[in-house]
Amino acid sequence: MVLSERSPGACRLLVLALFDLLAQSAAWAKAPAACPRAMHLEAAEIQAEAVCLLRQYVAIDTTNPPGNELATAKFLKAYLKREGIESQIFESAPGRANLYARVRGDGSAKALMLVHHMDVVPASVTDWSVPPFAGLERDGYVWGRGTLDNKGPGLMEVLAVVMVKRLQLPLSRDLVLLAVADEEQGGGKGARYMVAEHADLFKDVEFALNEGGLMVQLDAKHRLNALEFAQKVPLWLKVTATGPAGHASAPKPAAATHVLVRALARLEQFQFPITVVPEVQTVFTYRANALPPAEQDAWRHLETSLQDEAFRTKFMADPRNALMVRNSIAITMLSGSTKENVLGPEASAVIDLRLLPGQDPKAVIARLQEVMQEPAVKVESLLSSTAHASPLDTVLAQAIAKLVEHHEPGAKVTPNFIAGFTDCNTLRAAGIICYGFMPMHLPLPEIERVHGNDERILISDFVEATLQMHELVREVAGR
Ligand SMILES: [Zn+2]
Structure with missing residues (x-):
């Protein structure tokens, strides 16, 4: 069934809008509701937790403008606190916030930071075939604005780190989680604000991973494993x-x-x-x-x-x-x-x-x-900004190549230059080696839904990517 081909009637739209409202007020009232806790690196366990979290995360409307990322920052903070991970919220403007958390390593190597943005672009209820802020689970997908850009990938990062903490895995590098506001409007209240106002938080961060590169299924036979290292x-x-x-x-x-x-x-x-x-x-x-x-x-x-x-x-x-x-x-x-x-x-x-x-x-x-x-x-x-690139001969780039090869023997990573922009450029300007890379597999038509209608994430891939992100984190920061 192609959901987007349905033409919604006025009555249905009212119901959709109502759904949205209910979903949002629920998320604001008690964020986050308890989710199952995965105790093993096992797909079914990760799935139960990841999907439960994503549905709630998507249901907090962070359409930018106005953003309202303070609500999602509080949501993530409460979740991390339950796991014994302390985090700080930095408010850049009323209702606008960034979240920063750190899991300590032994200090023998510099930190690895996992970055995502909490704001989303607008979604028009009338153009969608499902309510965009309900966090609906259907046909093996979680649907909603932000499932791909960038809340789903953000939770892959959060869970990858949470599993390190939960399993008490020893680290050489500190792991930093950074969830920012305002990426969709240039990052002035998000990454740019954080780097300008709280530079001390990043001075020992060597590497960052962010959106901007993924595994694109070009057709049945060809896949592009893109690693973004420079951008317009x-x-x-x-x-x-x-x-x-x-x-x-x-x-x-x-x-x-x-x-x-x-x-x-x-x-x-x-x-x-x-x-x-x-x-x-x-x-x-x-x-x-x-x-x-x-x-x-x-x-x-x-x-x-x-x-x-x-x-x-x-x-x-x-x-x-x-x-x-x-x-x-x-x-x-x-x-x-x-x-x-x-x-x-x-x-x-x-x-x-x-x-x-x-x-x-x-x-x-x-x-x-x-x-x-x-x-x-x-x-x-x-x-206005100037472009910065990251070098490609680093241990993080090698670890990404190893991950890709491990899961698909013979596959190679392709350095990519993108015409869009991400917060990586801001982080590069601050001296951090930043790559756009997420171990997600997306067929081209699914990418069209990013900033488009009926954005959704395939649950099986969400889970697999979360496990691979954890694997990558361990490869780079584990001891
Ligand atoms: Zn994005």
Whole structure:
């Protein structure tokens, strides 16, 4: 049964909304309800605990904005306390919070941190075939906003550490759990806040694992075991035009909305030049190994190859490739007049640019101002950052490769550069080696549900990934 093909009637929607409300109030009232405790590294036991926790975690609505991650931070804190793991909550704004916990090792090696974000993107009840915040279990899945991004993976990390503590396994490295707010809005109240305001908490953290890389089932035969080590970074700009206000029956070319539309039209037509940064070349050099020998050389020298028109056309035809060699521009939020027949004094747009490593945001802004050809348009930076990469020759990368090979003999890990951004970039800027890697297996169509409709996690994979995360933690931090 394909749930998303049902068309919900108004009555059903009301019931769904009611379900949501009940689920949320229940979660707020008594978080967390007791779950079975797994005492062995055994799938059925882990499943009972993991599913019980995830259903409750998803039922706490942390849609960002406004976020409300204080509720989930309290939920995790209460759960960890029962396990004898002390944690601290850091409030970055009213209702916004980050949770930090540490399980001690013998101090012979630096800490390993497991990071996830507690906030989720909005889910519209009308577009979903199940209530998005009910934590519904059905057909072998847990359904709900955040099951994949990022509450499910977050619980894999939490359980991996809890099982270390419960089984009293000796550690060389401290294990740090970090659950952050605000990732979906740039991390200003989350990872960025934590690193800026509480830097001391991270000074002995050598490695971090976060979202951004997983095992993608491309088709029946091919799987990509992606390890994210570098990414594009956001540059969010607000572009504002001002002009004479007045009655729309006498339109003026200098009206704010008209100026803005002209500027945006030029921006929409503009493309940044093709640039091959070293991190991207690393990815393609690696991928070249899987190609027929005659094609390998071109991928190993992308900068040169892309000067050839035939190669460039073929390469750029794949949008995933194109995103890796060029800054991107998307026009997102628009606002102008508030009335049909009024030309307002101001009109604005938000531009979401994603920059390759090594780009200077100031130079990019200057270039865009040239492109827009409207000197009166004001450009304001809402979010700006520079990209950092993590080295690939580390014990954590080796442990990940070993894990993948252990569970699928012959399988290799592929270094990946992503066009999206995660909190890893913030952590890298703070000197931490951060990888996007979760041992989850996702077919491509399931990935579409992330930030889409009917997000869900396959329970059997959730359990397997939790066990593998525990295995990885022991490999890197065990004694
Ligand atoms: Zn996420």
